[in-house]
Amino acid sequence: MVRTMQIKIEDSPANALDLCRDMSHVVVAGRNMMKIYSIEEDTFLEKFNLATTKRSVTNMCCNDVVWCPNDDQLIATGLTNGAVVLWNLGITGRSKQERVFEDHKRTINKVNFHPNEAHYLIAGSNGGDMSLFDTRQDNPGQIFNTNTNEAVRDVQFNPHSYWQLAAVSENGHVQLWDIRRTDRAEHTWSAHSSPVFTCDWHPETKSCLATGGRDKTIKVWDTSKGGTRHEAEHTIQTMGTVRRVKWRPQRKDYLAHSALADSSINVWDVKRPYVPFALFEHKDVATDIAWLGDPHRMIATSKDSTLMHHVFDDAVRPGDRANPVGLGFSGRGEVVHASRQFPKLPKPLAFPGGLPGSKYRKPLGMSELFRMCKSKLAIHAIQQQDNSTTTQNGSMTTTTSPYDSGPQMSDEDLVRGIAREYKLGDASFAELCDNNCYVAKKMNKEHVALTWTILKTLNACSTRSEVRPLSGEVVTGTEEWKDDKRLRSFSGKHNRSKQPSRNVSGNSSSSESSTSEDEIDNCQALTDIARGCTASAIAGDFFGDGELSGLGMEHLISLEGGGVGGGCIEDAHNSSQDFAIPIEAFEQRQEISEAGKNEELVVDGEDSVHTVTVEDKTSSVVVWGTHAALNTRQIWDQGPFVTETLHWYAENGDIQSAVSMYIVLAVGRNGEMNSKMKGLVEESVLEHWFLSYVDLLQRLQMFTSANEIIRLCPLATVNTMNCQSTTFLSSCGSCGRTLARNDGIWWCEKCRKSPATCSVCHAVVRGLLVWCQGCGHGGHVQHVKEWINKQAHCPAGCGHHCQY
Known part of the structure; x- marks a missing residue:
């Protein structure tokens, strides 16, 4: 009975193996090692060293x-x-x-x-x-010269054609050669976007070739088809770089592959390329594989110096372990449910001339069930309404926002719309945030719009260098501040008749200031509130308007400016009418007699004069100044918050928001890098973000937006991408000769023809020329457009299927 078995190769790991003609012996070779083993039923026997x-x-x-x-x-x-x-x-x-x-x-x-x-x-x-x-x-x-310096990684003779062989190289090309002609290949095409490491001809189907490479794909080609733009018949996405590919004998659509960095050997069905049909596990990377002439037996070597004989009955079936049910939610409230759809069993067949009721039902094999596996996908969306409504279904409440009243957009349309309407430069920071907030709301991204608003609030007016005196600070050089208009918030005796407004001390402020000055003050106050370093929020918001005005809010000790100065007491006496407090406002209590910590405030009432003893530290509130000689206050740093926000968007798949916000914060104001934003995100992570977003835009064919992102990126590795791969050499569409000379664009010296001839009107193109990268034919842009809209083949008659 054949079973799974293995043997340890003592000398060194085996790099390759191969079987003899009758599949009874195997040769393994590696570094300083070459042995021949006999394949028995339950073990390997060493025959030659x-x-x-x-x-x-x-x-x-x-x-x-x-x-x-x-x-x-x-x-x-x-x-x-x-x-x-x-x-x-x-x-x-x-x-x-x-x-x-x-x-x-x-x-x-x-x-x-x-x-x-x-x-x-x-x-x-x-x-x-x-x-x-x-x-x-x-x-x-x-010698067969490939005319390149790229390594040839695999060579295979075609078993169905005596003179033909296939070669794959590290430039991603596949070449078909006739061994009778060594000067050039008879057919060459670009099969992979990276080096190709392996190829294998199908043992039964003629002109069927499988290739695999570093781009983590296995492709099956029909080599009988011509044209330089060769399209694969089947493509299988693998988990790692493909090292070896071998067709499974007696199974037309099955092949096995080993990876360069994965320890498992996968067997695939090309008709169901999303999950492996079977899997053989190794402890280390498998270096080479071979079928033993039987679809149920395989032999393989690995880097752990092991030679293994696999039996298909012991293989792992990933399809059987896969979860047949899936559930997901979208950001727009959609629910997606996927489940397996069982195939219908074949109808029973009745034997001719048999007894009544005798029927035969052919059972489905495992391979047939694997290929017939289908799934059903259902999308449940919330019904859209014109206005914001709330519907209740049992214990679930669903709210439809007015922003959701428009038609649902796909993810690609959302990315395109946001990329077109976002502003990332050539405007002030506030204008950029307002515009991007509006665009995010229009695209039903409320959380992104809220983030733009918060960023605007945190950074509003942050570039102003104006110094505002806060309550409690000792103002030295009184004459310097007397002419300042902002002094109106510290003395309210001159404008009691005006309309009152909220300020630090709770007094009335002058209404003679212009609207622009009030907006600037409000903007600065908003910024200070967000940063947590102002006393206006304490006096106006926490204690109420004027609640602490009678307690001498102006005389709280400033930790930056020192104790109470002489000018402050005079201001308190001069503004006695603003601090008039009724007698009933204070209950009778014992006078605080501790020396050195009391001061007397004389408050003039309408009928009599009362002396109130107030302690210097009446409240535990400490007001920090902004113009003191020693600035030791702890200002909240928004950097970690912004960094965490950008990382959250990137990790949740919204790379567009992460990159856009970073550009506006770092380089969106004046086109230069903001020094405060250096180190906000690591350069390696930032480079990955920018390259991912640029790749996304290029896949959506938004090349102008991608070029703008590259230009605004502060990293040199990304910013210089526009300077690469911008030079190309044109070729003649008739003979393929490179037009390297300056005067050779309009004339080919080899075929004595004009290469810039329109394939539709046959006239020389002396303006914008468009050509097919596959066959080299082209012409006037408008003529080619009209032709491609009606025909799928090249207008020159070469038979190539052009993709314009």
Whole structure:
């Protein structure tokens, strides 16, 4: 009985493995190690150790190994020093090396035998070229130059075409070569956006090739289709970089892959590419995989020096462990519910001529159930009304805001609308906050609008340097303040007949000041209240208007200005009519006789004069001044609050609000970086925010808004993105020759034609030219637009499917 088993390789981890023709033996190779094991029912038996001689050890740093499919005696290895070693197990003696090919100077990444010819051996290296060796001769092999300096990571012969091979490289391209022609590839296309590490031809389907790379995707291609803009037939998103891809035998739509940083081996169904069909677990990263000619058996090696034999019955089924029910809420109050939809069972079949009631129902296999798995998605939205209404359903109360009366917008439309209407510069800070607050409200983002209002309040008038004397401070140099209009809040005897207004001492203030001055005072008072460093809030809000005016609020001790000065008592006597207190306002109590801490305030009433003894520290309220010689007050720092707010928006997926608020706070006022905002967010985090927002705008094709965000970013790594990749060389649409000369834009020297010819009207384009990046044909913008609206193929007649 076949079962899952493993063996520990003592020498070193294996970098690669391969099976012989009858799948009874496996060869594993690594650093200073190369062994052959026999695959038994319950264990692995070591048959050969090819690293036993001094000569063989020098050629033992193997990067890849392959067993000849036509001759069980031949094995080839690719070394890290650029050599290709041919091993012959039929040689008598301890050393089994037959030939060493040293055509390459850099690491060999992949070696492979021809599926039909045992003497043809191909090798791909980091030098960007491939060599085809004839193992019967010692001559250098044929060189296939890819015309790039990118490493060739995998080479595979097409089992359905005698002369064709596929090569993948680190520039993300896939090339199809004819081994009879070494000067250029017959077909090349860009398959991945990053290096491609592996490829594998389908064993049954002709022209079917699977590739995988660093972009965490596996793509299946139909190589019979032409065109440079090749589109994949299937795409599978994986969790990590793809290291190896192998088609599953006898299963047309199944393949397995191992990752570069993940320890598991996943088996995928290309018809259901979102969850793996099966999973084999390892303790460390799997370095190579191979099927044992049976769809239920696999062999693999890993970096923990383990050789494992997997049986499909012991595999983990991620689809069975997945939660079949999902529930989610949106910011607009929508509820989304997803559940599994069970497939309908096939109808029972009656046997012809059988007994009545004898029916046969074919049971569904696990693979069929996995592929037939479907889900149902339901979205429940709150019914919109014109006005704000409240509906009650049982114990749940739903409130519809007037802002929700408009039609619901998708997330993409919200991002587009906010990006278009937000203002991030060329205006004052208050104007930017007001405009962005209005836009956020219009887009039904009340919490974002409230944040803009709070930021405006915290930073309003923060750039003013005007000094305002507060109550309780000792004013030195009285003549300096007598002519100041703000002195009106400290002496109310000159304007008792005017309309009273709230101030620090609770007295009346002059109404002769202009409206603009009152607005400035109110703005400054609002800012001081938000910062918590003013006494006006104490006197006016906590104690009420005029409640402490009779208690001598002006004579509270200032910790910055010292004790009570001489000028303050005179002011108290001069403003005696403002501090007139009835006799009934005070209950009879014993006089405080402690020396040195009392002072007498003479309060003139209408009928008589009363002397009231008041303690210096009547209240525990201490008023801090803003112009004292020693400023030691603790002002609330808004930096941590702003930092926490920006991080909250970014962590909850609203990167647009986080970046916009940072720009307005840091660089939105005068186009220069605000020194107070330096260090508000770490540069690494800030760079990630900006790049994410720019990528989001570019995906939505809002390139102008993305360019504006790049320009306003204070980081040099992001701000200089506009200076990169701005130079390109045009090519001739007929022959593909690069037009590098200054006078070669209107004329191609190779084909003697004008490359800027409109494919629709066949006239020379002497203005704005648009062309297809796939086939190179184009013409006048208006002509191409009219053509693409009616036709899907290139107007030049090349057969390419252009995407304008």
